[in-house]
Every structure is written in structure tokens, then in C-alpha cells.
Amino acid sequence: MTTTREAIREPERTTPVFGEFDVVVLGGGPAGIAAAVAAAQNAARVLLIERYGFLGGMGTAAGVTNFCGLHANVFGEIQQVVHGVADQLLERMRALDGLNEPHLILGKIWAQAYDMSALKCAADQLLLASRAQILFHALAVGVTRRDDGALESLLVETKSGRLAVRASVFIDCSGDGDLMHRAGLPMEKGDDEGHLLYPTLMFRVGNVDAKRAGEAWHSIPALMDEAEARGEFRFPRRGAIVRPQRHAYEWRVNVTQLKNQDGSATDGTIAESLSAGELEGRRQIVDYLRFLRARVPGFEAAYALDIAPQLGIRETRRLIGEAVLSGEDVLACADFEDAIGVNGWPLEKHVAGDVKWFWPDIPGSRGFNQLPYGMLVPRQAHSNGIDNVLAAGRCASMTHDGHAAARVSGACFVMGQAAGTAAALALKNSCSPRSLAVDQLQRVLIDQGAYLGR
Numbered sequence: 001m002t003t004t005r006e007a008i009r010e011p012e013r014t015t016p017v018f019g020e021f022d023v024v025v026l027g028g029g030p031a032g033i034a035a036a037v038a039a040a041q042n043a044a045r046v047l048l049i050e051r052y053g054f055l056g057g058m059g060t061a062a063g064v065t066n067f068c069g070l071h072a073n074v075f076g077e078i079q080q081v082v083h084g085v086a087d088q089l090l091e092r093m094r095a096l097d098g099l100n101e102p103h104l105i106l107g108k109i110w111a112q113a114y115d116m117s118a119l120k121c122a123a124d125q126l127l128l129a130s131r132a133q134i135l136f137h138a139l140a141v142g143v144t145r146r147d148d149g150a151l152e153s154l155l156v157e158t159k160s161g162r163l164a165v166r167a168s169v170f171i172d173c174s175g176d177g178d179l180m181h182r183a184g185l186p187m188e189k190g191d192d193e194g195h196l197l198y199p200t201l202m203f204r205v206g207n208v209d210a211k212r213a214g215e216a217w218h219s220i221p222a223l224m225d226e227a228e229a230r231g232e233f234r235f236p237r238r239g240a241i242v243r244p245q246r247h248a249y250e251w252r253v254n255v256t257q258l259k260n261q262d263g264s265a266t267d268g269t270i271a272e273s274l275s276a277g278e279l280e281g282r283r284q285i286v287d288y289l290r291f292l293r294a295r296v297p298g299f300e301a302a303y304a305l306d307i308a309p310q311l312g313i314r315e316t317r318r319l320i321g322e323a324v325l326s327g328e329d330v331l332a333c334a335d336f337e338d339a340i341g342v343n344g345w346p347l348e349k350h351v352a353g354d355v356k357w358f359w360p361d362i363p364g365s366r367g368f369n370q371l372p373y374g375m376l377v378p379r380q381a382h383s384n385g386i387d388n389v390l391a392a393g394r395c396a397s398m399t400h401d402g403h404a405a406a407r408v409s410g411a412c413f414v415m416g417q418a419a420g421t422a423a424a425l426a427l428k429n430s431c432s433p434r435s436l437a438v439d440q441l442q443r444v445l446i447d448q449g450a451y452l453g454r
């Protein structure tokens with residue numbers, strides 16, 4: 001796929017300043033929601049910037065509709081290990097009747113499905129109650145720097161034109177690291193050979209006969225094998241995830257897999273790759289719906305209730321941070337001095353044609369690793385003189401394998417809460433986020449309900 005092109009020179013322009021804030025958070029996914037709420041609840045003036053007209057990130061925009069990583073299997077007993085801002089959001093979702101009871105995944109851990117509209121509305125309520133401001137429909141496209149090298153403003157394109165937003169601290173929760181990339185911070189992508197986890201275009205089906213469908217998630221893989229053996233269908237990947245939502249006539253379907261012509265994963269940072277992926281995703285959905293209706297009891301009259309507004313992107317750019325969470329850290333349930341919370345999700349690797357799982361020792365271990373503050377902080381040697389930026393969520397500092405685990409919502413809430421709290425404390429202490437005393441951050445996180453795994 002070509003990325004080199006002729007170029008044109010744009011005229012210089014003057015950009016109006018939208019406002020000046022203590023903390024600007026880019027992106028309203030799990031990490032951005034938690035970061036904005038935590039910073040605002042710690043008395044910072046906060047603006048959250050989001051390109052869509054609603055919050056939730058991949059959870060809503062990509063139709064994920066399921067929280068992983070809120071729980072861990074602790075010596076055989078499944079417990080919720082992510083709290084703090086996540087609890088505030090869950091409480092509001094429960095009040096909207098938008099949460100399923102947690103369900104068992106591969107006999108080892110729980111995930112918790114939810115209603116997409118409940119997440120959107122609960123996140124609005126939580127942000128507004130925290131007094132964080134939101135600017136929807138604003139796409140971040142660039143940055144300006146101060147004379148001392150720090151970031152001065154984030155440039156956004158909106159319906160009312162290009163605007164600049166000034167802040168003392170910026171938190172990149174864009175998932176793709178757009179802010180850090182625009183600021184010129186070096187970033188990593190994929191494994192040692194640049195292979196990314198494969199994306200999925202999610203959809204939900206309605207009108208499922210729940211009684212007849214029963215626990216169809218157990219039988220669907222065998223039905224797919226049969227249909228493929230008979231030459232009736234060809235599926236893009238194994239490891240289909242087809243599960244009921246809050247109302248049992250509605251199921252979410254996580255089965256597509258998107259690749260470029262050369263077989264590599266669709267790349268969420270390359271415009272043509274994304275565009276082709278959307279088309280291919282919808283083609284696969286039409287095909288899979290045909291399979292569900294023809295072969296799966298209870299799905300005979302099912303229809304595509306909703307195709308997610310955008311491709312579900314699992315992995316793109318990652319920060320190179322002071323600490324780098326690795327797959328070994330996850331499997332060995334590692335501890336860190338500068339722990340800000342925990343991750344209890346295993347490595348879930350969406351590789352070509354399949355989904356591979358790698359677990360810590362279950363039930364022989366405590367089933368979670370700590371997450372270090374250093375994974376949110378740009379490594380000084382790579383920071384390009386910028387000391388007022390943090391990253392949280394799937395663009396934080398991890399190896400490809402560490403990311404395969406800590407990219408899920410639970411760990412993103414943890415990172416977001418820590419980044420927002422750290423930004424607010426750094427401002428109170430008149431220091432950079434990098435030089436913040438971690439024990440102070442840890443005390444405040446614990447006081448505000450976070451579990452650090454100790």
C-alpha cells in the first residue's frame with residue numbers, strides 16, 4: 001500500500017484559541033473517560049476532546065459492548081480488581097439497566113457485556129458531574145510547542161474551523177497516539193517485525209430466539225467447522241465470539257478479521273487501509289449473517305441490528321515510555337514499585353486467521369500483574385524536550401505482547417485514572433508529571449478507590 005505522494009504547500013494561517021485548560025485529554029474511550037474524570041475530581045480544569053459525538057471509544061464507536069479486564073482469577077476465585085472511576089461508571093450504567101451479569105470466558109475469567117447506549121449516556125453523566133468539559137466533533141490534527149519545548153496547544157478541526165486548545169498538561173488517550181505522533185515523539189507499532197493485532201468490524205444481530213439459541217456460543221465453532229468442511233462457507237478467522245447482550249434477543253458478533261492485500265493486518269493509521277477494511281468488514285458481515293441464519297438454531301430470523309460506526313482497531317502506535325509493560329510481566333504477575341493499578345486479562349492475540357490466548361498460571365497464581373506509572377510517561381531520552389504529556393490506554397508504553405493483554409477496557413480505566421490524577425497533582429505541585437512523587441500519586445489513587453494490587 002502506497003503512502004508516498006506528491007505534496008502541496010498550504011498557506012500559513014492564524015488559528016483562534018478555543019480555550020485554556022489545566023488538562024486536555026484527547027480521546028473519550030475508557031482511558032480518556034477515566035483520565036478526564038480523575039483530573040476534574042482532583043480540581044483541574046479539564047477539556048476532553050473527542051472526534052465523534054459520543055464517548056466510549058472502541059466500546060461504542062467500534063461496537064465492543066463488553067468490558068474485559070475488570071476482573072482477575074485470583075488463586076481460582078474470580079474477583080473484580082479494577083475500581084475507582086470504573087466503579088463510578090459501572091454504577092451509572094447499572095442505574096440505566098445497561099449491564100449484564102459478568103459471564104465466564106474460556107472457563108477462567110469473567111467479562112461483562114453492556115448496552116452501548118447505556119455506556120454513552122452514563123459516560124456523559126459522569127463527565128458532566130465531574131465538571132470536566134467536553135468538545136465533541138473535534139479531530140486533533142496537530143500541536144504547537146512553546147519556546148522551552150513543551151506542548152503549547154493541540155490543534156483540532158471542527159465544523160467551525162480549525163481551533164487551538166491550550167493546556168498545561170496533555171493526556172493522549174486517542175488509542176492511536178495521535179497527539180504524541182503529531183508532537184514528534186518516537187513511537188512503536190506492532191511486534192518486532194511490525195505485525196499488528198488484526199482488527200474486527202463488530203456487529204450485533206437482533207431478533208434472536210433466545211430459547212432456541214440457548215448457549216449457542218459453545219456450538220457455533222463446531223457448526224462453522226462443519227459448514228467449512230462442506231464447502232458452504234469460508235470464515236476469515238477461528239475463535240468466533242458470539243454472545244447475548246442485555247436483552248437476550250440481541251447478540252454481539254465478533255468474527256470478522258481485516259487484512260491488507262498482502263495478508264498483513266489492516267492498519268488503523270493508514271487511510272487507504274482503513275477504508276478498504278471497512279468495505280471488507282461489511283462484506284464479511286453479510287456472509288456471516290447468512291451462515292448464522294442458515295446453520296445456527298435460534299438465528300433463523302436474525303438481522304443485522306447494527307454494524308459498528310467504525311472498524312474495531314486493536315493495535316496501532318504505542319508510546320516508548322519510562323517503563324514498558326511486557327508479555328512476561330503479564331504472565332508472571334509482575335509487581336512494580338510505581339504501581340498505579342492492575343491488569344487481570346491474559347494475552348489475547350488476534351493473529352492471522354485465529355485468536356490465541358496465553359494465561360498466567362490459573363489457579364496457581366494471583367492472576368494479575370501491576371501496571372507501572374512509567375508506562376504513561378514518555379522516556380526522557382525520547383521525549384523530544386516535551387515534559388507535559390502523558391499517555392493512557394492502548395497507546396501507552398507496552399510491548400506488542402504486553403499490549404495484547406493490557407489493551408482491554410479494565411487496564412485502560414486504570415491507566416486513565418492514574419494519568420488524570422497525576423496531571424492534576426503535578427499542577428498542584430508545580431512539577432512535571434515525570435518528576436511527580438509516585439508515593440503521593442499512589443496515596444491519592446487509593447484514597448479515591450483504586451486498587452493497586454497490594
Ligand SMILES: Cc1cc2nc3c(=O)[nH]c(=O)nc-3n(C[C@H](O)[C@H](O)[C@H](O)COP(=O)(O)OP(=O)(O)OC[C@H]3O[C@@H](n4cnc5c(N)ncnc54)[C@H](O)[C@@H]3O)c2cc1C
Pocket residue numbers: 026027028029030031032049050051052055056057058059061062064065066067068069111138139140141173174175176178199200201202254311312313314392393394395407408409410412
Ligand atoms: C473488535 C474489538 C473487540 C474488543 N473486545 C473487547 C472486549 O470484549 N472487552 C474489552 O474490554 N476490550 C475489548 N477490546 C479492546 C478495547 O475496546 C480497546 O482496547 C479500548 O477501548 C482502548 O481504550 P482507549 O481508551 O485506550 O482507546 P479507544 O477506545 O480506542 O478510544 C480512543 C478515543 O479517541 C478518539 N480519537 C482517536 N483519535 C482522535 C483524534 N485524532 N481526534 C479526536 N479524537 C480521537 C476515538 O474516537 C476514541 O473515542 C476490543 C477491541 C476491538 C477492536
